[in-house]
Amino acid sequence: MISFDLPEKIKQELAMVGYVARDVMRPISRKYDEGEHERPQEYIDMMWPMLKEQNKAQLAKANGNGSAKPEKTGPNWAILRLIVMIEMLSWGDAGIYLCTPNGGLGGAAVEAVATPEQKARFMNRFAEGGPKWGAMAITEPMAGSDNSSMRTTAVLDPETNEWILNGEKVFITNGSLSLKESDGFCVVWATVDSQAGRAGIKSFVVEGRTPGVNIAKQEHKLGIRSSDTVALHFDNVRVPYDNVLGGAEVRKGGEGFKGAMKTFDASRPAVAASAVGIARAALEFARETLASEGVVVDYTKPKHKLTAVERDLIEMEAQYKASWLLTLRATAQMAYGESNRLEASMCKARAGAAVTWITQKAVELLGPLGYSREFLAEKWMRDAKINDIYEGTKQINLLIVARSILGYSRKELS
Ligand SMILES: Cc1cc2nc3c(=O)[nH]c(=O)nc-3n(C[C@H](O)[C@H](O)[C@H](O)COP(=O)(O)OP(=O)(O)OC[C@H]3O[C@@H](n4cnc5c(N)ncnc54)[C@H](O)[C@@H]3O)c2cc1C
Secondary structure, three states: OOOOOOOHHHHHHHHHHHHHHHHHHHHHHHHHHHOOOOOOHHHHHHHHHHHHHHHHHHHHHHHOOOOOOOOOOOOOHHHHHHHHHHHHHHHHHHHHHOOOOOOHHHHHHHHHHOOHHHHHHHHHHHHOOOOOOEEEEOOEOOEOOOHHHOOOEEEEEOOOOEEEEEEEEEEEEOHHHHHOOOOOEEEEEEEOOOOOHHHHEEEEEEEOOOOOEEEEEEOOOOOOOOOOEEEEEEEEEEEEHHHEOOOHHHHHOOOHHHHHHHHHHHHHHHHHHHHHHHHHHHHHHHHHHHHHOOOOOOOOOOHHHOOHHHHHHHHHHHHHHHHHHHHHHHHHHHHOOOOOHHHHHHHHHHHHHHHHHHHHHHHHHHOHHHHOOOOOHHHHHHHHHHHHOOOOOHHHHHHHHHHHHHOOOOOOOO
C-alpha cells in the first residue's frame, strides 16, 4: 500500500502553516482582493522568518556542513513539505500565497537546471537578510503556449563577457517584487539565435534592481488579485556570462530549452497543489453551509436514492480527492528522483479543471450566499480559473499527456 503519511516534524510545520492560513490569511482575504496589488505585509512579516530558517537548514544540509543529519535514502521530504504547504496556504488565500517571499518559480527553475555553484550563488540569498522573491518570465505578447516564437534576445558582448537582454515579457507573477522591490531574481527565457526555434532558447538569471528592467504595466485581473502580476521591458539589460542556467552543455549547445522545460516538472505539481487548496476551501464551505440547512450526504444510500445536491457534493469530493492524489503522486515521484513529466502535466490539467468546476458548483449550490461578496465562495471561483491557465493551459497539458501516452512527437500531435 502507498502511504502518504508525513513525518511528525512536517506535520507540526503544517499545523503552524494551517494556523497562518486560518488566522492570518482568511481574515485579510477580502481586504487584499479589493486592494488589488497591495502588498500583504502582515502575511509577509509572518512567513519570512520561518521560511528563512527553513532555507538555512536546507542549504546547510545540501552543503553537508550543518548540524542537520545527512539525508538517508528515501524521499526528499523538502519537496513533499513544499507541496502540502502550498495546498494549505492556498486554502487560506491563493492570491496572498503567491506573495510568499521565497524562490517561487524562479527558485524552481534554479533548482531544476542550475549547476551546484549557481544554486549556491542564487539560492543563498533566501536564507539571509530581508524578504525577497524569485520569479520566472517566459510569456511574451506573441509567445505563451508556443514559446518557440519567443522574441526576447540574449546577445553575448565579447568585450565584457556579459549577456545583453532585450525584449518584453507579460503576465509575470512576482515580476515587480523580485526585480524592483528586493534583491531577488527573475529567470528570464530568451533566445540566443532567433532562427533556431527552441534550440536557441536558454534561461538567464536577472538579479533584482539590475539597470534596464522596467515595469511596463500592472495587470488587473479576475482573481488572485493580491498577487503581483506585471509586464516587464528589458532594455539592454546586462547579466554576467555565468548567469545562463546550466552547465557547459547548455552554454555551448542547444540543451538550454530541454533544461528549462524541467522546471515545469516541479512547478506544475505546485500549481496543482494550489488548485487543490482552493477546491478544498470551496468544498468545505459548501458542505458546512448546506449542513447548517439540514442537507447532509447520506453515504449509505445508493446513488439513485440521493438528491441532486447530495450527488453534486459527492462528485465535488471525488474530483477534489482525485486531483490531490494525482498531485501527490507526481510530487512523490519527484521526491524519489524519478521522472514525473507525464504525471506533472496530468495533475496540473486535472486539478485546474477540477477547481474551476468545484468552485462554480459551490457558488451554484449556495445560490445568493455563493454570489454575495459577504462570503468568499465567489472569490474562490474567480481565484480558481488561473490554475487552468498558467504553467501551461489545460489544453497544452492535455496535449503533453496525449503525446506521452500515444508516443507521438510534438510535430505529430500539435
Ligand atoms: C495571472 C497570470 C499569471 C501568470 N504568471 C506567469 C509567470 O509568472 N511567468 C510566465 O512566464 N507566464 C505567466 N503567465 C502567462 C501564462 O503562463 C500564459 O498566459 C499561458 O501559458 C497561455 O499562454 P498564452 O497567453 O500565449 O495563450 P495562448 O497560447 O494564446 O492560448 C490561448 C488559448 O488557445 C489555446 N491553445 C493554444 N495552443 C493550443 C494548441 N496547440 N492546442 C489547443 N489549444 C491551444 C490555449 O489553451 C488557450 O485556451 C501568467 C498568466 C496569468 C493570467
